[in-house]
Amino acid sequence: MGVLVEIKDVHFAYSEDGPKILDGLSLNIEEGEYVALIGQNGSGKTTLSKLIGGLNSPISGEIRIMGESVKDMAVQRRASLVGYCYQNPDHQIFLNTVEDEVAYGPKNLGLSKDEIEQRVVRALNAVGLLKYRKEEPYFAGKGERQKIAVASVLAMQPKLVVLDEPTTGLDWRDSQNMMRLIRAIRDAGHTIMIITHNMRLVAEHAQRVIVMCNGQIHLDGTPIEVFQHDAILEESFVHPPQITQFWRAVSKIGTPWMEARDAVPAIQAAFNSNH
Amino acid sequence: MTSLVSVRDLCWKYVGAQQLALDHINFDLMPGEVLGVTGPSGAGKTTLCMSINGLIPNNFHGDYSGEVLIKDKRTEDCAVCDLVQEVGLVFQDPESQFMGMSVEEELVFTLENLGLTDEDIYDRINRAIRMVHMEDYLDRSPFSLSGGQKQKVAIASCLALNPSVLVLDEPTSELDPIGTTEVFAVLQELKMSKEMGIILISHATEDLAKFCDRVLLLSEGNQIDLLSAQEFFASVDLMSQYGVQIPQIVKAFDMAGCLSKQKMPITLEQASNMFLEVSHGRFG
Numbered sequence: 001m002g003v004l005v006e007i008k009d010v011h012f013a014y015s016e017d018g019p020k021i022l023d024g025l026s027l028n029i030e031e032g033e034y035v036a037l038i039g040q041n042g043s044g045k046t047t048l049s050k051l052i053g054g055l056n057s058p059i060s061g062e063i064r065i066m067g068e069s070v071k072d073m074a075v076q077r078r079a080s081l082v083g084y085c086y087q088n089p090d091h092q093i094f095l096n097t098v099e100d101e102v103a104y105g106p107k108n109l110g111l112s113k114d115e116i117e118q119r120v121v122r123a124l125n126a127v128g129l130l131k132y133r134k135e136e137p138y139f140a141g142k143g144e145r146q147k148i149a150v151a152s153v154l155a156m157q158p159k160l161v162v163l164d165e166p167t168t169g170l171d172w173r174d175s176q177n178m179m180r181l182i183r184a185i186r187d188a189g190h191t192i193m194i195i196t197h198n199m200r201l202v203a204e205h206a207q208r209v210i211v212m213c214n215g216q217i218h219l220d221g222t223p224i225e226v227f228q229h230d231a232i233l234e235e236s237f238v239h240p241p242q243i244t245q246f247w248r249a250v251s252k253i254g255t256p257w258m259e260a261r262d263a264v265p266a267i268q269a270a271f272n273s274n275h
Numbered sequence: 276m277t278s279l280v281s282v283r284d285l286c287w288k289y290v291g292a293q294q295l296a297l298d299h300i301n302f303d304l305m306p307g308e309v310l311g312v313t314g315p316s317g318a319g320k321t322t323l324c325m326s327i328n329g330l331i332p333n334n335f336h337g338d339y340s341g342e343v344l345i346k347d348k349r350t351e352d353c354a355v356c357d358l359v360q361e362v363g364l365v366f367q368d369p370e371s372q373f374m375g376m377s378v379e380e381e382l383v384f385t386l387e388n389l390g391l392t393d394e395d396i397y398d399r400i401n402r403a404i405r406m407v408h409m410e411d412y413l414d415r416s417p418f419s420l421s422g423g424q425k426q427k428v429a430i431a432s433c434l435a436l437n438p439s440v441l442v443l444d445e446p447t448s449e450l451d452p453i454g455t456t457e458v459f460a461v462l463q464e465l466k467m468s469k470e471m472g473i474i475l476i477s478h479a480t481e482d483l484a485k486f487c488d489r490v491l492l493l494s495e496g497n498q499i500d501l502l503s504a505q506e507f508f509a510s511v512d513l514m515s516q517y518g519v520q521i522p523q524i525v526k527a528f529d530m531a532g533c534l535s536k537q538k539m540p541i542t543l544e545q546a547s548n549m550f551l552e553v554s555h556g557r558f559g
Contacts, residue, residue: 041422041451141316169367169448171316171478173518197451200523239452242481242543243523249547250554260526270553271533 004159004191005029005052010061012047012215021047022058023215031159034183034192036206038199040237043212045195046087049162052193053084066159076109083153087165087195089145098124098148099133105156123155126188127181143174150181160191167198179205200241203227203258211236227256277347279439279472280304280327284341287322287331296322298496299341304440307469311487311504312476315518318493320476324444327474328362329353346439356389363433367445369425370418372432378404378420379413382432389436403435407461423454427461434465441465442474447482455482462486481522484508484541492517508541 005028012022021044029035037045050056051063054070063070065081073081086092095101102123106116124130127147137148146166153161163182167175179201186192196202202209202223209226211219213236219226227233227240230248239245240256247257250266257263285300297319304310312320325331329350332339343350345361366372375381382403386396404410407427412420417428426446433441443462447455459482466473466486477483483490483504490507492499494517500507507513511529514521521529524546528539540546 040453143316171518172480172520173315175520237451237453241523243527245543246524246527246546246550249543250550257527260523261530263527264531267527267531267550268533270550271531 001031003028004031004033004066006062006064006067007048007052008062008064010048010051010058010063012044012051012056012058021215022051024061025216026061027210027217027220029160029191029193031191032186032189034186034205034207035194036202036209037193037195037212038197038202038209038238039212039218043236044215045212046164047215048212049084049164049193049195052160053082053162054078055084079105079158080109080156081158082160082162083156083158085146085149085153085161085163085166087168089142089149092149092152093137093145096136097133098129098135098137098151101137101148102133102151102155105152109156119155119157123151126154126185127151141174143170143177146170146174146178147181150178150185154185154190158190160193161185162193162195164195165197166194167196167201175201199227199239199244203241203244211238213237223258224255227258276305278303278344279306279346280474281344281347282326282341283344285326285343286338286340287326288338290336292337295496296337297326298498300493300498302491302498302501304472304474306439306472307466308489309466309473309475309487311483311490312474312493313478313480313483313490313519314493314499317495319496320493321444322496323493324364324442324474324476326350327440327442328364329355329358359385359438360389360436361438362440362442363430363436363438365426365429365433365441365443365446367448369422369429372429373417373425376416377413378409378415378417378428381417381428382413382435385432386435399435399437403431406434406464407431421454422450423457426450426454426458430458430461438471440472440474442476444476445478446475447477447479455479459486478520480508480514480520481524481543484522484525485544492519505539505541506536509536509539 007025007027010022010025013020039045051058057071093101095104099120102120103116106119124133127150129147137145166178170178182192206223209223210217211226218232218236219229227244243257243260243263246263281303282300285297286295287297288295314320326343332351350358373381375384382400383396386399407430409427417425447458487504489503491501499517508522508525511521524543525541528534540549
């Protein structure tokens with residue numbers, strides 16, 4: 001597995017005299033990684049992900065994907081390397097049937113009818129919506145529309161799938177389903193970058209966590225490594241999952257707890273010895 | 276004490292729908308009480324909000340039976356301009372309710388429409404904006420604010436009407452952690468003042484557990500249960516069955532199996548205090 005995305009000293013602002021959104025940011029993402037980008041609103045997460053997808057260009061610095069500079073890449077090439085799922089699926093969906101929506105990207109790559117059909121079937125199968133291929137995309141709830149948006153991205157077979165807040169507005173069951181789907185996409189060989197405020201999902205699913213604040217990276221490591229840095233998390237306005245906060249309050253010994261089951265032995269030891 | 280809100284056998288079906296969106300809902304809300312409403316998507320939570328402030332049945336078409344009473348008056352018999360002064364409604368996306376060019380205009384709008392005097396309008400605005408700690412933002416465009424600030428302006432525009440009931444429909448689901456903390460700080464102060472009843476719809480159960488007195492669980496339009504926060508959040512099987520996120524603290528203590536439902540901590544603070552007391556040998 002090699003480096004998929006290389007970001008070198010990238011600076012970005014939305015206007016010449018506007019505030020710096022990214023301020024000398026450098027980062028490598030390896031092929032096959034599952035990365036969560038976290039930090040408060042305005043910390044630069046979405047901007048960074050849009051630069052990786054080539055939707056905006058940096059003022060200075062460079063972004064390479066598989067060794068090729070994003071700046072010099074044709075749109076088709078970029079779209080087959082990076083798939084970008086918007087936070088609100090309704091910003092992405094615009095066609096009248098689910099299958100047309102999913103086929104739109106591959107059609108624009110100039111692929112054959114057979115190849116497009118294969119990709120649509122495979123992508124809709126992956127998200128469990130194949131039986132709805134002839135339906136209007138607005139047939140169901142937000143969870144389903146979110147999956148249609150993910151399928152449209154999968155049909156492009158990108159190396160990197162970027163998902164901007166994929167569980168916002170979903171209930172817990174739909175959120176869990178979405179996270180299982182993302183895990184499956186990763187297991188099928190894609191590299192994943194999610195942007196989210198849900199720290200519980202980050203701790204349970206991501207392999208690497210990058211904490212952003214004021215356009216820079218403040219922390220970068222596994223969830224266990226990152227959620228130990230109380231002071232830096234505080235400065236970056238990130239609250240760890242409830243169970244990690246519990247560990248901070250009562251234990252602070254050994255490895256921080258990331259999931260509920262991690263706290264069970266300590267709870268049993270404390271309560272059983274006193275009852 | 277008289278209820279602020281009484282919902283009696285409320286049923287509602289939207290025009291053209293096959294199923295009831297609300298099917299025999301019953302509850303009361305007392306002054307100073309916070310009622311959490313949760314349940315999976317499509318449970319009828321937003322429909323319930325619109326029934327409390329009278330939008331249903333007064334502004335929607337459908338089949339309605341049962342009744343909603345706000346301070347003993349049936350919403351069906353009340354004019355919208357009277358109901359907005361009793362029930363404030365805050366949406367998930369604050370921008371969907373903004374129409375003013377400044378925070379001040381935003382707050383003035385509804386009050387002007389009620390025909391109040393300038394003096395009364397400015398008294399109410401100053402009081403409402405102080406309650407959400409945004410006195411310095413009256414000249415700013417509401418669209419230039421952070422997510423948490425926007426939601427606080429939306430809350431202030433309801434508070435300016437001096438409502439008896441504040442209904443919030445997933446007010447923090449689109450906010451980052453700072454925004455969520457800011458909004459809950461304001462809600463906590465409103466709760467402590469005991470002046471109004473609050474109905475809070477949310478999927479964020481770890482926040483609901485901290486903040487609510489009772490919880491109403493809806494699913495597919497049905498009232499599944501109405502329990503105290505302690506009973507509800509200690510009911511792990513009930514939450515799993517209806518796809519409600521179990522707070523991590525509850526999940527951990529349930530898996531450990533050392534405490535009964537009645538003693539189960541449901542918030543981080545409770546859990547930490549109990550754990551430290553036990554560790555020091557004082558609990559039992």
